[in-house]
Amino acid sequence: MDDFEKDEFDNENDNVEPTDDAIPKDEKLNEELENLKETFQSELDKATAQAEAEDIEDAKEKDEDEEEPVEISESDLPIQELDEITQQEDDEHTDAEAPEVNLCECCGENPVSENFGEDYPYCDNCRELMKKYPLRASGIIMAVVMVIFVGLTFYFSMDYVDDYSVLLDAGIAYDSGKLTTAMTDYSTYISSLSMNEKPSRKVINKLIDGYTVMGYYGDAADIIKDNFDENALSKPWNAKYQKVLDDYTSLTTTYYKITEIMGDVLNGSTDYDYDKVMAELDSLIGKTADDETTTESDEATTESAEKTQPVVYNEVFVEYYKYVLMSLHNEPLEEQMVQLQKVDSMDDDLEWIYLTNIIGVAAKLGNTELAEKYFNRCISVNKEDSSPYIAYANAFRFTETPDADKMIEICNEAAANVGSDTTYLNTLAIAYLLKEDGKNAMATMEQVMSTGSYTVQGCNLYALTSLYVGEDDNYGEMKTLLENYNFEISKLVTQYKNGKISLAEVLTDNGGDI
């Protein structure tokens, strides 16, 4: 500070007059500063003393650890030039700042490629190799095996081309409810197999199902016995076949017992005690067969069943034959219907026994709705059975006003489905007669006679039709034919010939039994 400035400063200080408050403030400040100085100094002294004490302790510990303390002289210290130290520091600095180089995860040698994103883990070389990863042998072998199997399946199938054709037809017939055709086709296929060949379970199942639905339990049992031995039948997965055999045994045993009870009735005798026979039939329900009831021919069939359990009489079968007894005893149709409906409510496996009878009774009762209901059930099982068509057509014959057109319609439906079974033709001829269409009736009956399968009813109907169209010679021929077989021509036909009753009375009265 030069003289001028110093003077200026002095002058300024001189000009400021001290106040009463200013002097104690400065003193206070100075006192505080002094206190702080002392505090800091004392703390510093303490810290220094503590540090010195720790250093002494460390030194002591170090001395204890090192038995022979090494004196380091200046000559032992590495002497580096300033340039070297600078260079070393520069290198260390460079190493710390340089980014890490990521190596390929595959080879672990080359740096990863930067062409495919930041996180790409492989180098270009490995990437190229990965594009040519060899195919695994397992995949190739499996593909070849599958191609071989394709060839094998077709190769084995070549042997069965004819069988495919037969079985395809059988399957179509079966699925469309034409069981008669289906069973014939399946049987043809089985008969075409050589001795050491056996049909598949699929074919066996179809045959057994078809035969049991149609009521041919004997045929079903034969199929089972031809293809399964007793050991195989005892297996759980063959329980279905064992059940069919058991059912067959039960049915045959029951049938033989029933024929024993009502043999006279079934042979047409009228000399029997209705109530007694009915009671005997009732007594069979819930009972088992005695060994005596098994006939010789039935022994083989029942052998396996007898070993395991006694044969129980088939209740449905017994109840059905109670209806047969009622029918033969001319019990009221309403009671017969009740009995048949009772049978129907018991078991569906034996529909083949009684469904057509229900249609027949409903027809005689003139109940076309009930007849239609059971007719539909019948043809849903087997379209090729002509008996439901005949029974259903008759339902329209016994109404107050016979519906011949409906009868013809049903018979035409039968013609389209039943195939070679021509038993419906008699009913068709009756329908034409009811319609007073003698020409078609005669043509139909000539078709029946041309088949060569004469029946008593067919011969009588042919004679009746011939009389209706004025060909009386045929009446004589039929009379002679029947007499040759110890039958007589129907009294109704003779009465019609003599003009005692009308054609409608012949066809519709007395249940239509010509």
Place this chain on the structure above:
Amino acid sequence: MTVLYIIIKYITFPGALVRCMWEQIICRICGVPVEDNRYLRSDEMISHIDHELMPTPRGSFALCFVPAFMNAILAALLAMTPILNLFYLGVGGIKTDVVSILAYWFACSLFINSYPLVEDVINMWDKVYKHGNIFQKIFYAPGAFFLYVGAYLEKYCLTTVIVIVCTVLLILK
């Protein structure tokens, strides 16, 4: 679900192996690196190979479609006569039945393993419908939809359920 998925894949290993082979062939043709070509492994990548995503719409569609198509063709050829022999007509004896049963198992395994991995399908969808041209979008649409649905069905083991249900229906027919 993953455990069930892996168990099913091991049971149907023939189809899994063949599917992986088709997938790897497509990767080779398209020049896509395969990172892991183990066909059977105990994780969700079983029956699929580990590869980079296909970069093009055509490649991504091919990767999903071709293995599925090839498996389906083989499955149809293998299933034809067994279905006829075992379930429909019932032709043949034990020799034919054994071959038919094996062939049917192969066919089922091929069908169960025919669909692509969900990630591959999503990539395909992205490539075709975000980067593909209009022709690709239209032409690939039915297949892409079919594969998309199939991939999820396979992920949740529903293809196996479908096969089992169909087999039961054939048996009951």
